[in-house]
Amino acid sequence: MGMIGGGIDSFIGDVHRKAAKLDAMIELVCGAFSSTEEKAKRSGQELNLAENRCYGNFEEMILAEKEFAADQRMDFVSIVTPNFMHFAPAKMALENGFHVVCDKPMTLTIEEAEELEELTSSTGLLFAVTHNYTGHPMVKQARAMVANNELGKIRKIQVHYLQGWLSTSVEKTGHKQAAWRVDPSKSGVGGALGDIGTHAENLIEYITGLHLTEVAADLGKFGEGRVLDDDGNILLRLENGAKGTMSFSQIAVGEENNLSIRVYGEKGSLEWSQENPNQLITRWLDKPSITFTPNGNILHKEALEASRIPAGHPEGYLEAFANIYKNFAIHLNAKLENRGIDKIDYPTVTDGVRGVKFIHAVVESDNKNSAWVKMN
C-alpha cells in the first residue's frame, strides 16, 4: 500500500494506517503524505519507510512505484486527502495500473465520479471507497437479515448523523480539519452533507439493498459566514416505495458521532447506532424485542466473519474500518492469484458514484426550496 495524504498530525491518516495493518494482510511501503514536499518526506521517515519511497507528491510516487518489480512495488494507493484531492490521484493510479482505496465523498462532481467508475471498469482494477461504518458486524447482520427477508418488505427508514464539533466557528481559530471542510473549493458543493451525510446515505443503501430515488432537502448554514451546509434535513423515497427521513448536522451541540439508523419492514424492524455499535436491536410483529451482539448466539455468516474476538469483548471504529481494508485485501489477493471470490463485501466505486449523486441531488433540492429531485 502507498498512501496519498494522511501525514503526521492527520487524524484520518493514522486511522487508515492502523486499520490497514490490523489484520496483517497489508503493509505500508510508500507514501506521498502531504502537499508540501518537506512534510511529506518527514512523515514517511517517522513512519520508518525506506527513504527512496517517501515521495514529495502523488505523481512522483505513482511513476516511481511503477518502475519497481511487481513483487516490490505498492499494489494499491490509499487516498486520504481532502475531497478535492481525491479525483486526480485516483485517476492517475488507475491509469497506471494501481488499485485504489479512496476516502469519501469520492469526487467533487458526478462527471469525475463516473469517469473513475468507467476507468475502474475498463482497467479491471479494484476500487474501494471507505464507507467504514458498513464494516461493523452488526451492520452486516442487519444487511443479511433484510436480504434474507426476515423483516419483510421495507417501508420506512430513519437515519441521522449528528455531530456538534462545528457548533461554533472553529474554522476561524486555526482548526485545520474544520477549515477545509467549510471551504467549497476543497469540500465541493456539500459541507456536512459530503462529510457525513454521504455515510448515512451509504448506510441506508447497504443495509436495505435499496436505492434512494428521490430527495427533498432543506439545508442549514448556521455557523456565521458559512457558505456550505453545516446541517440538513431530508425527506427520502426509495425504489420500492419506502419512505424516510435523514437528518445530519455538525452543529448538533454536544453530539459526538451519533450515526443511527432505524429500518422498518412489514414483519420486523431494526435499530443500530454507531456509538454503541455492538448491539443490533430488532422488533417484531409478534415476538418480543431481540438484541443481537457480535459473536453472540444465532448470527448470519457475514456478521460472524466481521468479528475478531469473542462475544462481549467490544470492537469499535478501528476494527470496523479495518474490515473495509480486510475485505479489499481478500479480493485483491484473489485477483493477484487469479482466483475467484464468493462475494465482494466492501464499498466500491459504484457506491462512490451514488454518494456524489446524492450530494448533488440534495443541493439541487435545497436550491429549489426542497422540491423533490430524482437521484439516478
Place this chain on the structure above:
Amino acid sequence: MGMIGGGIDSFIGDVHRKAAKLDAMIELVCGAFSSTEEKAKRSGQELNLAENRCYGNFEEMILAEKEFAADQRMDFVSIVTPNFMHFAPAKMALENGFHVVCDKPMTLTIEEAEELEELTSSTGLLFAVTHNYTGHPMVKQARAMVANNELGKIRKIQVHYLQGWLSTSVEKTGHKQAAWRVDPSKSGVGGALGDIGTHAENLIEYITGLHLTEVAADLGKFGEGRVLDDDGNILLRLENGAKGTMSFSQIAVGEENNLSIRVYGEKGSLEWSQENPNQLITRWLDKPSITFTPNGNILHKEALEASRIPAGHPEGYLEAFANIYKNFAIHLNAKLENRGIDKIDYPTVTDGVRGVKFIHAVVESDNKNSAWVKMN
C-alpha cells in the same frame, strides 16, 4: 366532572378517570359515556354514579346538569370521544357555561377550532386539551431550561412518534380503536397525523416556546386500502429560523409508543423519550453530558412541582396525564374562588387550534407533493 364518551371497554376513558382523580382534586359526578343510550347508562352504573346522572347522550347531560345547584352540578365536561365528536359537545358545553377538557385533535376543521377558541375567549371559560405528554416532569424541566436560555438560541429539532399497532390491517378484524382511526368521517383529514403527529407538534412548541411556521410533508398510506395516512415524514421550519424533522408512524412495526425529541441550541441540547420518561439527557458545548431525573438534584421549579414521589421512584403515563388535570383543577379552583393564578401550565384551546392547523398544513403539503406550506 362529567365525562362524554369513554364508556367501559374504552382504554382512554379509564385513563382519563384515573388521571382526573389521582390527586383527589376532581370527582366524576356524571357522564354520557357512549353513543348508545343503553351502554352509556350501564357504564355509569358500573362506575357507581347516581342513576339520575348517567345520561343517554351529551345534550341531555349538559341540559340536565345545568339545572343542578352550582355546588352540585358538574363544573366541567371531559370529552374523550373519537375526533368527530369533539366539536359539538365542546361547543354546547361552552355555550351552557361549562368548562371543557377535550381530547386531541380538538376538531376536524380549522373553522371549528377557531370557533371554540372564540367561544372560550368570549365566555371566559377554561378549556384544556389533553396533550398529556407535556405533563411529564422532565418535559417541564426541558421547557424551563429553554425558557431560561440555558441552551441558547434553538437551531435544530428532531422529533419522532413511532407506533407499530397498525402494521397490519387490524381495522378489518373488529379492532374498534383501529376502525375509527382509519375512517376519515370519524378521524378527519389526518390519520396517524391527527392521532399522534399532533402530540409531536405540541411537544415541540411546548418545549421550545417557538411556533412552527412551515411544513413540507410526505405522508404514507401503507396499510392495504387505507385512505388516511398511517405514516408521515415532515420537514419543519420554526419562527426563529430553526429547522427540523418530524417522523410519525403507526406502521413502525415493533415500536410501542416511541415519542422522542431532541432539541439543539447554540450552547446545549436535550433529549427526552416517552418510553423512558424519567430522565432528561442534556449535552453541552464545553461540559460532559448531564442527566436530570424527577425530584433529583438541581431542577427548575416547574419540574419539581410536577413530581409526586421521591427521586428514583418512577412515575409514568398516568401521572403525567394527571398533571394536565391537576393544573387544570388548580386553575379552575382559583377561578371558582375568584383568585388569580401565577401561571397556566396545561395545553389550552389555543394549543388545540395549533394542532388542527398543523394537521391541515401537513395534508395540504402532502397534496402538493411536499411543497412548503405555511402554518399560521
Place this chain on the structure above:
Amino acid sequence: MGMIGGGIDSFIGDVHRKAAKLDAMIELVCGAFSSTEEKAKRSGQELNLAENRCYGNFEEMILAEKEFAADQRMDFVSIVTPNFMHFAPAKMALENGFHVVCDKPMTLTIEEAEELEELTSSTGLLFAVTHNYTGHPMVKQARAMVANNELGKIRKIQVHYLQGWLSTSVEKTGHKQAAWRVDPSKSGVGGALGDIGTHAENLIEYITGLHLTEVAADLGKFGEGRVLDDDGNILLRLENGAKGTMSFSQIAVGEENNLSIRVYGEKGSLEWSQENPNQLITRWLDKPSITFTPNGNILHKEALEASRIPAGHPEGYLEAFANIYKNFAIHLNAKLENRGIDKIDYPTVTDGVRGVKFIHAVVESDNKNSAWVKMN
C-alpha cells in the same frame, strides 16, 4: 379502609392512599393518621373524611369502627407508621375482626411476627405486607418464567438496593424520615437492612419461589454516630443450592432508588431494575437476548393482568403499589362474598415473617464477624 399513620406531610401515607384508590376498588373511610391527636384529626379533615371518623389514635378507631354496621365500617386497616408501631395496631385489628395491610418490616421481633402469623391463621383474616416492588408487571413475568421452568434450575442470584439519601448526617438536620430510621427504638435492629434490605430479600423469594437458608453478612455504619447499619453486603445461600450476593445501602451517594436483580438458571437468566421497571431482559444459552415489556408480545397471564395500559405507556411506582392493594381487594371481595379465589398474589403475613427473620439472621451474622447464620 381505615388508615393508621400517614398523616399529611407523610410521603408514604399519600402513596398508600393513591395506590389504594387507583383501581376504584377501595375507599378510605376513616383514619388515625398521627400519634398526636390534633394532627391526626386535621389530616382526616384535609382528606375530606367524615368528622366522626377522624380518630385520635388507632385504639379508638378500631373500637369505634367495630360499632358501625357491617356495610358501613371499614373492612381493613392499612398501617403505614414507622416500624415500631406496626405490631400493636396489627394485633388489635386482627383481634377485633379487621383485615390488615401493613408496611414492612412487619414487626421488630420474630416473636411478634409469628404472633401475627398465628393470629391471622386462627382468625381467618387477610393480611398483606406492602412489598410493593412485587407489583410490577415485569416482576410478575419474571416469577412466572421461573415457575414455568423456562430458566431451568436456579444457580445464582445478584441483587442490590442502593440509595444515597443518608450519605450525610441528614438525621441531624431535622429530616423526620431519616430521624426515625436511624433510631433503633423506632426502626428495630436493622437500619437500611429493615428499610430496604427486606424488599430485596422479598424480591428474591418472590421471583425464584425459593427460600433463603443462610446468610453471611457484613454491615456498615458509615454515617457519623450511627448505631444502625446504613449499608450492608451479604452472601446468600438458597434452599436448592443456589448462591448469591445482596448489597444494600443508603450511603451509596448519587443513587436514587436502585433496586436491581439478576437471576441465573441453567438455561436462561433474567435482569430487572426498579428504576427502569418496564423491561425485563432475558438471556439464554442458545438464543440472543430477549426483552419483554408490559402488555408487549408474548407474556404470561400474571404479567398481563398487572398492567393497565397499552404497551409503551410506562407505568411506575404507584401503579405497582396499587397492584398490591388491587390483589388484596380482589381476595377480600371474594372472601366477603364467600367466593373462592384462584390464586393469592400479594405478599402475606408469611412474607412478613420471612422479612423479620431475615433482619435478625443478618444482624446475628454481622455480630459473629460474618459467620453463616441459618434463616429458618
Place this chain on the structure above:
Amino acid sequence: MGMIGGGIDSFIGDVHRKAAKLDAMIELVCGAFSSTEEKAKRSGQELNLAENRCYGNFEEMILAEKEFAADQRMDFVSIVTPNFMHFAPAKMALENGFHVVCDKPMTLTIEEAEELEELTSSTGLLFAVTHNYTGHPMVKQARAMVANNELGKIRKIQVHYLQGWLSTSVEKTGHKQAAWRVDPSKSGVGGALGDIGTHAENLIEYITGLHLTEVAADLGKFGEGRVLDDDGNILLRLENGAKGTMSFSQIAVGEENNLSIRVYGEKGSLEWSQENPNQLITRWLDKPSITFTPNGNILHKEALEASRIPAGHPEGYLEAFANIYKNFAIHLNAKLENRGIDKIDYPTVTDGVRGVKFIHAVVESDNKNSAWVKMN
C-alpha cells in the same frame, strides 16, 4: 518482542499480537508458539517470522535470542500460555536479561509470584501483567478522579465479572480453552477465580488506589464434576475501611463478558462497564449525574492520553489491551535510552503478586466456610 504460547488457533495469542503492534512501537521478531515443536514452528511461519526465529520451545528461544546482537534480538518476551506455564519462562527470561510481559494470573503459587517480583527488582528489568481492562480511557478517568479526591473517601465497592460460556460442560466436548481452565494442574487453585476474578480484583485496586485487606468467599462448582470454582461470591474489606462485594461467574448463562464496577465515595460515585466501555457514569451528592466519554469534554490527562480517536468513535477491547503494551513500550524505550519517565501506567509484577495472593486468600476463605481471610 518474542512470544511464548499463542500459536495459530489461540484466541489470546492473536489479541496480544494485534494489541502489541497497534501503535507501531513493538515488532514481533520471534516466538515459541506452542508446546509441540512442529506446531510452534508452523505458527511462526504463518506469522511470516524468519525461519531461524521460530523456536520449538521457550528455553531454546531465550538462549538463542541471547546470542543475537543487542539491536537484533528481542527486547522482551510476551508469555500468553495457560497459567501453569507462566512461571518457568518468566523466570528464565528475567535470568537471561529479557524484560517480560505476562498474562494473568501471573503464577500458580504465592512463592513463585514473589520470586518473580524479587527477580524483577534485582535485575532491574521491566515486568508487565496484562490486566488489560485497566487500559480503557474511562477506567483511567475513574482512577484519576479518585486520586484527585473528587469522590471523597471511598466507602463502598461493587464489582462483578459475569460470563456464561461454562454454563454447560463444554470442557467435555473438546473445547480446548475450557479444558485447561477447569484442570487444576494447568489453572492452579482457582478456576473462574483466577481467570476473571483476578481482573476484578485488579480493577478495584487500580481505580481506588486502595488495597483489599480481607475477603470472605463462597465459591461455587456448578458444572458437573468440576473440581475448580466456576462461580464465586466474595465480601470485601479495604484498607481504608471501605466494604464491598465481588461476584464472578462463568456459569452466568447468557452473560458475555460483563465486567462492571461501582465505586461510592463520600461525595460522589462512579460506574463503569466493560461491555459499554466508552462511558463513565458519575453521580453526586448535590449535582445531577454526569457522563464522561473518551476524548469528550473535561477529562483528566490520563484518560485523554489513552484514547486514539475523536469522541464518539468507539474504541474497544483491542485498543485498551494495546494501551498496556503501549505504556510498557514507552517505559521500555525510556529505559533503553536511559531516560527517566514521569509515571508507570501498566500493571506490574507487584500487581501480579496481588492477584496470586487474592486467589489464595479466596480459596482459603472458601475452605473455611467463608471465614474472613487476610490478604497481605
